[in-house]
Amino acid sequence: MAGGYVAPVRRPLVEGHKSYHQITEDLCSPTERTPSRAWIIAFTLSVAVLAFGLFCIVWTIWMGTGSWNLNRTIGWGYDITNFVWWIGIGHAGTLISAILMLFRQRWRTGVNRAAEAMTIFAVICAALFPVIHVGRVWVVYYFFPYPNTRGSLWPNFNSPLLWDVFAISTYFSVSLLFWYTGLVPDFATLRNRASGLRKKIYNTLSFGWTGSAKHWQRWESLSLVLAGLSTPLVLSVHTIVSFDFATSVIPGWHTTIFPPYFVAGAIFSGFAMVQTLMIITRKILKLEEYITLEHIESMNKVILVTGTIVGVAYLTELFIAWYSGYVYEQFAFFNRAMGIYWWSYFGMMACNVISPQIFWVKKYRRSIFVTFFMSIFVNIGMWFERFVIIATTLARDYLPSSWSYYYPTWVEIGIFVGTIGLFFTLYMIFTRVAPVVAIAEVKHILKVGGDQYIGENRTHTSHQAHESHSEAHSENH
Amino acid sequence: MRQYNKEVIYGIYNDEEILLQAVRKAKSAHMEIMDVYTPFPVHGLDHAMGLSESRLHQAGFIYGALGTLTAFLGMSWIFTQDWPTIFGGKPYWPVPSFIPITFELTVLFAAWGMTITFYTICGLWPGVSNPQLDLRTTDDKFCLAFDKDEVSEDEAKAFFQSTGAEEVNSKNI
Numbered sequence: 001m002a003g004g005y006v007a008p009v010r011r012p013l014v015e016g017h018k019s020y021h022q023i024t025e026d027l028c029s030p031t032e033r034t035p036s037r038a039w040i041i042a043f044t045l046s047v048a049v050l051a052f053g054l055f056c057i058v059w060t061i062w063m064g065t066g067s068w069n070l071n072r073t074i075g076w077g078y079d080i081t082n083f084v085w086w087i088g089i090g091h092a093g094t095l096i097s098a099i100l101m102l103f104r105q106r107w108r109t110g111v112n113r114a115a116e117a118m119t120i121f122a123v124i125c126a127a128l129f130p131v132i133h134v135g136r137v138w139v140v141y142y143f144f145p146y147p148n149t150r151g152s153l154w155p156n157f158n159s160p161l162l163w164d165v166f167a168i169s170t171y172f173s174v175s176l177l178f179w180y181t182g183l184v185p186d187f188a189t190l191r192n193r194a195s196g197l198r199k200k201i202y203n204t205l206s207f208g209w210t211g212s213a214k215h216w217q218r219w220e221s222l223s224l225v226l227a228g229l230s231t232p233l234v235l236s237v238h239t240i241v242s243f244d245f246a247t248s249v250i251p252g253w254h255t256t257i258f259p260p261y262f263v264a265g266a267i268f269s270g271f272a273m274v275q276t277l278m279i280i281t282r283k284i285l286k287l288e289e290y291i292t293l294e295h296i297e298s299m300n301k302v303i304l305v306t307g308t309i310v311g312v313a314y315l316t317e318l319f320i321a322w323y324s325g326y327v328y329e330q331f332a333f334f335n336r337a338m339g340i341y342w343w344s345y346f347g348m349m350a351c352n353v354i355s356p357q358i359f360w361v362k363k364y365r366r367s368i369f370v371t372f373f374m375s376i377f378v379n380i381g382m383w384f385e386r387f388v389i390i391a392t393t394l395a396r397d398y399l400p401s402s403w404s405y406y407y408p409t410w411v412e413i414g415i416f417v418g419t420i421g422l423f424f425t426l427y428m429i430f431t432r433v434a435p436v437v438a439i440a441e442v443k444h445i446l447k448v449g450g451d452q453y454i455g456e457n458r459t460h461t462s463h464q465a466h467e468s469h470s471e472a473h474s475e476n477h
Numbered sequence: 478m479r480q481y482n483k484e485v486i487y488g489i490y491n492d493e494e495i496l497l498q499a500v501r502k503a504k505s506a507h508m509e510i511m512d513v514y515t516p517f518p519v520h521g522l523d524h525a526m527g528l529s530e531s532r533l534h535q536a537g538f539i540y541g542a543l544g545t546l547t548a549f550l551g552m553s554w555i556f557t558q559d560w561p562t563i564f565g566g567k568p569y570w571p572v573p574s575f576i577p578i579t580f581e582l583t584v585l586f587a588a589w590g591m592t593i594t595f596y597t598i599c600g601l602w603p604g605v606s607n608p609q610l611d612l613r614t615t616d617d618k619f620c621l622a623f624d625k626d627e628v629s630e631d632e633a634k635a636f637f638q639s640t641g642a643e644e645v646n647s648k649n650i
Contacts, residue, residue: 023518024617127602157556160577162578163577164577169585170581170584174584179590185615189615206605207596207601207605209607209615210602212512212513212514213512213515213522216518216522217528217531222533222549222591225534226588228649229537232584440517440518443517444518
């Protein structure tokens with residue numbers, strides 16, 4: 001690792017002495033090969049799960065939301081739990097692509113494309129739940145303010161549920177724009193390698209991109225502003241989701257800590273999902289030199305930090321409940337930890353707060369095996385967190401005569417499992433259609449973040465050339 | 478396919494550092510560069526070519542302000558003029574609860590406005606096929622092009638020769 005443009009204390013972000021052409025080859029080829037047997041099996045499985053989910057959705061719409069175990073007191077159950085969980089998972093994509101871009105974190109280039117795709121698919125899965133839960137899906141457009149023949153009667157702009165409609169739809173569409181604008185130059189790369197029908201399809205997808213200097217200049221300007229817009233946007237989205245709870249007067253929900261606590265939890269679960277996806281993707285698509293151990297370690301650090309923030313939030317809630325001297329609040333939290341749903345509180349604490357502490361040890365941060373299992377744990381833990389907040393609180397409200405025990409019906413479980421199928425189906429289609437790693441962005445950081453230095457008049461082809469040149473270069477310093 | 482009816486002579490470079498030197502040299506020799514095509518954004522290229530700053534972010538600000546006004550004035554009009562309603566004892570004009578939607582629409586308008594403007598001014602749209610000088614410029618080659626009306630063929634060839642271009646070609650686009 002001699003001199004050049006590479007900062008000596010940093011490990012390379014792209015390994016294997018790649019040339020620009022090699023990067024194109026490596027990142028385009030997964031979309032050009034016929035699908036592997038593993039892909040076909042996994043895809044079939046995802047579609048089957050999705051089909052069952054669709055069946056359960058149709059069942060709900062046909063039979064009504066009475067097919068769920070919701071009742072007068074427990075108005076929210078699996079649906080909102082899953083909604084908040086999926087939205088949270090989406091947050092990591094925007095964090096990686098927008099916030100890390102503003103902080104000039106170059107390692108984001110290895111994972112941002114897939115993470116943004118994950119965001120979009122997760123938001124699709126999330127948005128499904130409130131839409132089905134309204135019952136009469138065919139009039140779901142009542143959510144939106146539009147001039148109507150009822151007088152005009154408008155939605156309630158004071159309601160956090162309506163804020164959510166605006167937040168989620170803005171978040172989805174802005175994420176889509178950001179993601180697609182990044183994809184356009186890469187689609188052009190795919191187009192220029194293709195022929196026949198494939199070329200026509202990628203020509204349409206690439207919008208006729210040529211790589212002109214002025215276009216790149218505007219493209220960078222657009223990316224930067226979209227990142228600047230997405231950063232407060234992503235923080236606002238989970239803040240508003242937490243308002244769904246925090247602006248109510250239910251003990252256990254009516255707390256000011258909710259917005260930061262929800263945002264930290266969202267980033268925490270999102271990074272865990274990125275890890276799950278990346279560990280599988282880099283292995284199957286052979287992208288270990290682009291999504292390196294450095295990336296995995298960096299993301300594990302984020303998981304450690306946000307997991308600890310979430311832990312502090314749990315403890316703060318307990319402390320404030322006791323310190324408030326407010327008996328309903330005290331009961332709500334006592335009930336959360338020691339009540340009928342103690343098992344989900346225990347699962348939440350174990351998965352979210354205790355288990356990520358393993359990442360203080362560098363060896364485990366850099367272990368693929370540990371990371372993979374931890375990423376699953378964290379997502380289970382974060383699912384429990386949402387369930388704890390929603391179910392435990394509603395099952396024990398102000399009126400002991402309405403106390404009950406909520407458990408989902410097969411339809412509710414089916415829809416949840418179905419969204420997992422939907423998520424993986426979309427993700428697997430994405431890996432076949434678009435480069436999973438942003439080609440242009442990796443090339444852009446190659447000389448500053450790659451493990452080679454390529455000087456003037458040197459074609460970056462051979463390893464030997466690199467060695468001799470970098471030695472010569474380091475002597476100049 | 479769009480047609481410009483331009484006779485273009487272009488050189489292919491294999492590294493952005495060499496390309497940047499060539500662009501600077503062309504600039505100091507007052508040779509009119511038609512365009513440069515690169516596989517990724519090369520920092521400093523726009524300055525070397527003397528391109529003016531993009532004003533896209535200014536457009537973004539205007540779109541954003543438009544979103545802010547639409548949301549805030551729209552909700553204010555609805556709740557004070559069109560259909561005044563009391564929700565939970567709040568005043569008719571509850572400004573704090575307008576903040577979330579006002580913010581979201583600001584972002585929505587700015588993002589969509591800027592993106593649509595970007596694709597429109599660049600002439601990029603689904604179904605458009607812009608002429609390409611060399612297909613490898615989206616892979617690993619860097620292309621510097623002169624319009625033959627501006628720069629003579631001999632001058633261009635000598636220039637490419639001296640700046641280390643790998644290939645020199647002509648094309649009518």
